[in-house]
Amino acid sequence: MRIIIFMFLCCFSLFGFSQNDQRFENANALYNEGKYAEAIDTYLSILDSGVHSSELYYNLANANYKLNNIAPSIFYYEKALQLNPDDETIKDNLSFAQKMTIDAIDKVPEVGFSKIIKNVVNTFNADTWAKIAIGGVFVFVLLFLMYHFSYTS
Missing domain, CATH: 1.20.5 (Single alpha-helices involved in coiled-coils or other helix-helix interfaces)
Structure with missing residues (x-):
């Protein structure tokens, strides 16, 4: 009886993973077509299902960067970097995004x-x-x- 329940749960969990893989591929296709807002919505729906990966956060950050949403892109690059700290592409893109946020604000001198x-x-x-x-x-x-x-x- 336990074996049947275990096999049943495994089949449904594999179906859930394959469904997320399909949505990930669809989101990548939307990104490649230049439909960044729709790709972001699809990536976020994958995140809502509880799946987290550095590739997902990286692609989500790239889509936000393309729409000039710099703050969310930095957030998602940092999340991707936490999951995969050795990836040089994530580090490079994060530095590009951080350079976009630099404002020309002079430092106020300390007095008194x-x-x-x-x-x-x-x-x-x-x-x-x-x-x-x-x-x-x-x-x-x-x-x-x-x-x-x-x-x-």
Whole structure:
């Protein structure tokens, strides 16, 4: 009985995978025809079915890039890069997309109080500041206990 149920589930799962493969091929055909918005919809429907692969995210990013949707294309390139971190094409396309987002915004100079705070904070690294904070807590507790248990205030 268990074998029959197992075989039944395997057959339906293979049917689901082949259906997603067919939709992926259809989306690629739409992309090649220049119908990028329809290809994006098909790729997203594959994602909605729970299938995730670097090729799917890569193609989805390319379609968004072709429509000049730079932010979604960067997002999908990064998702593809998480699934396949050694792929040089994904890295190259991601760098192209990131170069499209660079704006000509000048950096505002730091003045006044924020400059002083940043200089003080940057004098030590995070580990040193943590040790200083722990030491300060111990000194505070020691002084509080001395005050609390003193006979005269």
